[in-house]
Amino acid sequence: xKLNSWIAAHTFHHTQFADLPALVEAKRKxxxxxxxxxxxxxxxxxxxxxxVILRAELMKRYPLIDELVVIDSGSQDKTLExxxxxxxxxxxxxxxxPTLEPRRGKGENLWxxxxxxxxxxxxxxxxxxxxxxxxxxxxxxxxxxxxxxxKYVKAFYDRPLAVSQGxxxxxxxxxxxxxxxxxxxxxFYPELTAIIQPLSGEYAARRExxxxxxxxxxxxVETSHLIDIYTRxxxxxxxxxxxxxxxxxNQSTLSLGRMSFGILxxxxxxxxxxxxxxxxxxxxxxxxxxxxxxDTYQLQEHTIIEEERPAMxxxxxxxxxxxxxxxxxxxx
Amino acid sequence: xxxLGAILKTLPTxxxxxxxxxxxxxxxVVMIAEIGAAxxxxxxxxxxxxxxxxxxxxxxxxxxxxxxxxxxxxxxEGARNILVVAHLDTIFSGERDLTVTVRRGxxxxxxxxxxxxxxxxxxxxxxxxxxxxxxxxxxIILMGSARSLGSGNIEGIRFFLDNSSFKVHQALCVEGxxxxxxxxxxxxxxRATLTLTKPEILDWSRFDxxxxxxxxxxxxxxxxxxxxxxxxxxxVVLNAIHAEASFSNxxxxxxxxxxIRSESDAMVEQVATDIRYISDEVASRSEARVNLxxxxxxxxxxMSFSHPMVGAARAILSALEEEPHIQPxxxxxxxxxxxxxxxxxxxxxxxxxxxxxxEQLEIKPIAKGVAQLIALLQAIDQRLCDEAE
Numbered sequence: 001x002k003l004n005s006w007i008a009a010h011t012f013h014h015t016q017f018a019d020l021p022a023l024v025e026a027k028r029k030x031x032x033x034x035x036x037x038x039x040x041x042x043x044x045x046x047x048x049x050x051x052v053i054l055r056a057e058l059m060k061r062y063p064l065i066d067e068l069v070v071i072d073s074g075s076q077d078k079t080l081e082x083x084x085x086x087x088x089x090x091x092x093x094x095x096x097x098p099t100l101e102p103r104r105g106k107g108e109n110l111w112x113x114x115x116x117x118x119x120x121x122x123x124x125x126x127x128x129x130x131x132x133x134x135x136x137x138x139x140x141x142x143x144x145x146x147x148x149x150x151k152y153v154k155a156f157y158d159r160p161l162a163v164s165q166g167x168x169x170x171x172x173x174x175x176x177x178x179x180x181x182x183x184x185x186x187x188f189y190p191e192l193t194a195i196i197q198p199l200s201g202e203y204a205a206r207r208e209x210x211x212x213x214x215x216x217x218x219x220x221v222e223t224s225h226l227i228d229i230y231t232r233x234x235x236x237x238x239x240x241x242x243x244x245x246x247x248x249x250n251q252s253t254l255s256l257g258r259m260s261f262g263i264l265x266x267x268x269x270x271x272x273x274x275x276x277x278x279x280x281x282x283x284x285x286x287x288x289x290x291x292x293x294x295d296t297y298q299l300q301e302h303t304i305i306e307e308e309r310p311a312m313x314x315x316x317x318x319x320x321x322x323x324x325x326x327x328x329x330x331x332x
Numbered sequence: 333x334x335x336l337g338a339i340l341k342t343l344p345t346x347x348x349x350x351x352x353x354x355x356x357x358x359x360x361v362v363m364i365a366e367i368g369a370a371x372x373x374x375x376x377x378x379x380x381x382x383x384x385x386x387x388x389x390x391x392x393x394x395x396x397x398x399x400x401x402x403x404x405x406x407x408x409e410g411a412r413n414i415l416v417v418a419h420l421d422t423i424f425s426g427e428r429d430l431t432v433t434v435r436r437g438x439x440x441x442x443x444x445x446x447x448x449x450x451x452x453x454x455x456x457x458x459x460x461x462x463x464x465x466x467x468x469x470x471x472i473i474l475m476g477s478a479r480s481l482g483s484g485n486i487e488g489i490r491f492f493l494d495n496s497s498f499k500v501h502q503a504l505c506v507e508g509x510x511x512x513x514x515x516x517x518x519x520x521x522x523r524a525t526l527t528l529t530k531p532e533i534l535d536w537s538r539f540d541x542x543x544x545x546x547x548x549x550x551x552x553x554x555x556x557x558x559x560x561x562x563x564x565x566x567x568v569v570l571n572a573i574h575a576e577a578s579f580s581n582x583x584x585x586x587x588x589x590x591x592i593r594s595e596s597d598a599m600v601e602q603v604a605t606d607i608r609y610i611s612d613e614v615a616s617r618s619e620a621r622v623n624l625x626x627x628x629x630x631x632x633x634x635m636s637f638s639h640p641m642v643g644a645a646r647a648i649l650s651a652l653e654e655e656p657h658i659q660p661x662x663x664x665x666x667x668x669x670x671x672x673x674x675x676x677x678x679x680x681x682x683x684x685x686x687x688x689x690x691e692q693l694e695i696k697p698i699a700k701g702v703a704q705l706i707a708l709l710q711a712i713d714q715r716l717c718d719e720a721e
């Protein structure tokens with residue numbers, strides 16, 4: 001598939017799906033159920049607004065969302081109290097599938113959402129969006145409702161306030177994307193470079209896809225999704241939607257370094273498993289960073305282990321529940 | 333025909349039903365507050381409001397040349413028109429961080445009380461009335477008025493009342509705070525800027541030449557010394573002062589923004605004349621030029637305390653266990669008073685730290701504030717607020 005033709009056919013703008021009555025009607029006809037998962041860890045500043053806006057606009061005004069759930073990694077602030085006060089269902093990640101050894105990381109919450117949530121489509125929305133708007137959801141589910149061949153929709157943010165006609169400009173994929181991910185994709189998976197913001201935390205996918213994917217529990221979850229879906233279902237299963245602008249907390253260069261290390265480990269593991277490269281020794285788990293204090297340089301070692309959860313549909317508990325639901329469906 | 337007692341009895345039910353629609357109102361508060369709308373720059377906020385009205389299939393959804401926003405909830409009879417208006421503009425520039433935070437019991441951000449909440453109530457009202465299955469005989473004209481504050485001089489509502497083909501029979505002006513306020517009349521008011529300027533060629537090496545800030549200070553001292561009557565109550569509020577510039581420059585221009593308020597229009601004129609004399613005198617002694625410019629003007633007036641609309645509003649607040657606070661207003665109400673339209677200004681909730689970055693608007697009282705508005709609309713619609721012929 002040519003990159004330019006893929007971009008032309010699979011790239012949308014949220015305004016294409018802003019006719020909410022029509023979108024709700026199309027969803028109703030397909031008997032789809034849509035769940036939104038918000039993974040959290042100490043997000044009391046922003047969670048209230050996210051819940052209020054999504055519930056008011058996309059549940060009470062227009063019934064696009066059927067289920068809005070917060071899955072929390074153990075917040076020490078009032079994240080859960082505020083989310084509950086405004087009507088969200090909240091869960092601690094550790095309380096879902098409690099027989100499993102608990103893991104810490106955003107990927108863990110996203111993976112457990114597949115078990116806990118009931119939707120045919122699951123939308124993941126980060127809780128730290130300062131300018132939350134209903135477009136963050138309808139822009140992502142729109143392509144899935146409109147085209148049954150699309151399985152996974154990624155957000156990107158690209159709407160400068162003004163640009164001269166004909167002037168070219170970078171797409172602004174973010175520092176880790178432009179310095180790490182796009183060069184790696186260019187080397188190993190050139191078609192995936194057409195995904196403008198591969199690391200954006202907002203995406204929507206069909207359950208049949210999500211339940212078949214292994215989930216790294218840390219930084220590598222978004223990258224692994226793209227590689228796994230690409231190798232299994234090809235580029236035609238992806239779409240991406242421009243959601244204009246996203247205002248969020250900026251991360252320090254050091255924390256982006258830790259993120260890059262985690263992503264790189266996930267990426268290289270997949271490249272090795274697919275036979276794209278070989279290593280003559282085990283990869284290190286420790287990232288070494290330096291900070292200067294007065295005239296000395298202090299070594300900081302960060303152990304970053306990118307553990308993975310298996311595909312949800314391989315889990316006995318999930319299979320049993322699916323069988324039970326089938327039985328209930330037949331009896332009902 | 334429904335009497336006021338019957339309306340008062342429904343207040344608790346209306347309040348609890350509105351409570352279930354809390355997210356609808358809060359969502360509008362957040363989205364409206366995050367759209368910058370300094371006076372004369374309300375276009376985007378007006379577009380948002382019109383979009384809301386269009387979604388809810390109101391009639392005549394439109395904006396006009398002042399960037400006022402409108403939608404009409406058509407009544408079953410449509411013979412009379414009730415205007416419900418909230419001003420769109422805010423004192424904060426769109427360049428400020430307008431991000432809103434929703435906490436458990438309060439919403440925090442700039443300009444929420446004045447007047448994002450008022451506009452949000454106008455935006456939410458059609459849906460609230462629909463969900464409560466309430467209908468009216470009169471048309472309800474919902475309006476977001478532009479150019480209200482400061483030098484806007486309530487131009488938006490004045491333009492509408494002067495140019496609309498709809499005759500407004502009664503009006504309710506909605507402000508975010510304070511729940512319990514009842515403005516039934518307007519006080520006389522004059523807002524002005526006083527600018528002092530010295531020519532740049534003045535010889536600053538003369539040590540008896542003073543900075544224009546000193547001259548402005550003299551004027552302020554003289555204003556403070558003016559004898560003002562206790563009856564009719566009269567006051568001069570000094571709102572802001574600006575001057576040039578840095579350590580190395582002697583300022584040649586200074587500006588004072590002030591507001592004269594009085595229960596008597598003649599007293600407003602008298603004080604304005606006195607300030608003009610003071611300024612001219614100080615300026616003539618210091619070789620400065622003075623420029624006085626009136627920015628906004630209101631005439632005093634309003635409904636009497638015994639007007640049935642005031643009585644109904646007080647009864648409704650009492651039934652909601654809120655103490656009515658009668659206070660004058662200089663907002664949209666004045667434009668209605670000037671045109672002899674019976675009108676009231678009401679508040680919806682309470683807030684702390686008004687007009688600061690830490691402004692916190694309370695969520696819980698909002699349902700009560702909306703119940704108050706709905707009950708008042710019912711009373712007006714049932715002609716319980718009409719004066720005897």
